[in-house]
Amino acid sequence: MSRKWFYLFMLVMLVLSTSGIAGAQESIEDVDPTGATIVWWHNHSQHREEWIQEKIAQFNAENEWGITVEALYQGSYDDIRDKMNAAIQSGDTPALVVSYQNDQAFYQQANALVNIDDYINSAKWGLTEEEIADYYPVFWKQDVHPAYDNQRLGFPPNRSMTVLYYNMDWLEKLGYDGPPTDWNTFSEMACAATDADAGTGGYAFYDSASNLAGMVFSRGGDIGTEDGLGYNLNAPEMIAALQWLQDLVNDGCAYTPSERYGDQADFANQRVLFTMGSSSGIPFYESAVNEGEKGAFNWGVAAFPTGEGVDPVVNVYGGSITIPKTTPEQQLAAWLFLKWFTGPALQAEWVEISGYFPTRASTVDEPVFQAYMEANPHYAQAYEILGIVNHMYEPQLISYTEVRDLMDQASARVVQGENVEEVVTWLQEAADEAVAEFE
Template sequence: MLNVAFMLVLALVACEGTPPVTPAPGTQGSVPTRTPAVTNFPPPVSQATATPTPVPVIEIDTETLGGVKVTFWHAWSGPAGEAIQSLVEAFNAENEYGIVVESAYQDNYNDLYDKIDNAILTGDLPSLAVAYNYQIQDWDANPGLVADLEPYVNDPQWGLTPAEQADFNPTFWGQEVIDGKRTSFPAQRSAQLIYYNLTWASELGFDAPPGSPDEFKEQACSAAQANKTDADPQNDGTGGWVVSTTPSAVLSWIYAFGGEVIDPLGAGYRFNTPQTEAALTYLKELYDAGCAWQSADDYPDEEFAARRALFVTGSLADLSFQTTAFERAGNADQWTVLAFPSPEKQPVIDVYGPSFVLFEATVEEKLAAWLVVKWLTSPENQARFIAASGTYPIRSSTLDHLGEYAAEHPQWSAALELLPFAQSEPGYASWSVVRWVVSEVGTQVFRYYFTADRIPATLELMDETAAELHARSGE
């Protein structure tokens, strides 16, 4: 059956041509909506590049920027969309050059991706867009399409000083450089986290969050046993961890067990490792022991708020939804967020999110677009966006403007403490499909007919499938 599942993935790719793109949280309409987490960072093997010595590379008369129009396509909706529109309006009113930004909301990242593809054919590209890194890499395969931001970042007049560059989170900053070219600039970052009920854990006899997979299992099994033996038969079979097989969740467990999914030679993917086998075996055993269970709901907010789960997996951007679920349930339990526990005491969180991309245009239009990016990511302006979106600040000094927000959002503050454990996912264009292979493997692990002794053969097939998908992408 696993072979059939993989073949379905391959068949979909062959039939549809362009790999599907999953929209980010809060991008599908006029109110905040939630979608599966997306993970789209460049391959670690390609990240490290030396910062060139700043030299004058952008020679332009500032008067020529007056009246330059920057078309800006994005897919932010709800409070985040309102915040970005307000910021664009402020830029138009305040910038000293007379640059005019025209922002256009594109419904979601699928639509944005398709519209950019169409615009490539018609030659009517926007000046600036926000997209996921694997999308940007796909566009960058077209010569002369995506602008290199490195000259803008390092320009002594228009760029960022070394101190300003050092202000950006290093996990996010290096991810935008592929083979020496800065194809994008960080715009927003979320994370995959474990939500944890502190109050219930304390009642179960645990005075600290789990620090290892064994401790995670102990607490999950204790919660499952508590629900099994209480007076409510309706909650039997619940109480531990609600299974999540999103690409981010499965990959987070692989990373927590020390797994690496990028081939060390930079030639695609490598899933068939002892670490990945150990991660999947652990999850299978957790489930078979009755300490993890599958909910019918895509988002287990209500399960977590009703004490039908001690642990659930969710994103940083979804914290407000979980808070609302506790309020609806009338539950005053204290809860927090955790990284994925590691046998080596090296916990992991998976970070992901879209980036700014500039398309080749006139010298004036590209510089104007870069100045928009620089202005939007200034500490003060980014703080306004973070307060609306609930995601991570991309630079340290932004926190100076978020003191009140942090005090009012304790789970968000707890998530900030986990940033040192951040790890990125592959940024290959092929990752848009390979990640669904990861998800399908996770789904199979929790099937009743799947046994742990099938994991080695599954990983071999996983490598073969990923290699074929990567080859089809032309990378």
């Protein structure tokens, strides 16, 4: 008798839960976004903001539902995180906001975001399978959070990656015919370029969690655990990366510039052979090199060198756009705008304005994109690398904001001569504490 009641109870629950899912789907299908007004908080200033305003005016004038979007610049990612935190507390969030994956996790801890998969999978408002397949898989996957039942908490309008900037003319003078493909050769080249009398160095290094993550990835490691819920910072690849850095500094072949963007300035003035940074910095390197002290020179970008037996891999990252919970009408309006904004034609224009990578493969067919590639050979070089290497990304955890600082500290301590294994042990423990505190 009791078993019968149990099965009956389970059946009822199943029906209810299924109808609930169907209800959620139906509710999205039935929502009418007509006349909705939504606000988008973003971090794009200057010409990027002008372009965004222009496109939004176009969307507002042309969209069939009469949706009105207002885009507001709200400072840097950090500023926006603070502002969103305050907005969530006061219950006055915008309908769209730019965010990194760790920020998304932070907002979702307060259950403040929409699972965008609900909209993507909508028969009426969603994306077709063809459209989904158009997104680069790594970019598509990056906003899906294992810590939140694989909910999609963001949508990718653009991405960047870590790259190695190298002085090709200098390499040729040193007898090399291209950038290094493994870390030992990198060290050899960097030391060959180092000359204390001439005031030149091999590698200008600054504390950067993303660069350090890239160095670990390129040695076949990962800084996150496989389940995406923790950190793997005392792995052999991390030890190898930091030991390599310490050795290079001890040999006098790497140094930390004293000023912000000092690595870029030294590179432009041919005082250093290698730097590492984001591909989105290419236009700034271009500008700096063209007006460097010793005149322009032939330079390039490459994927990070790799460890033995490891295929080339790059660290990809970028701010996505999330949909905070507002009203059903505003949420749907936000999705419809997002869908429009990430179309291939606009992606191509966005590349031209921002220097970011597009997230949809079909963007390459756009004449605007092709023209941009032709006019910007270093961007084209980076984009080509993106297409032929493996991709990895950094953890999507709330604690990663804190752990990034810890990774910077670890790099600095190693460069100052502390024992690498001790530093890495400390790093793992501190990261575990951060997980316990924030997740």
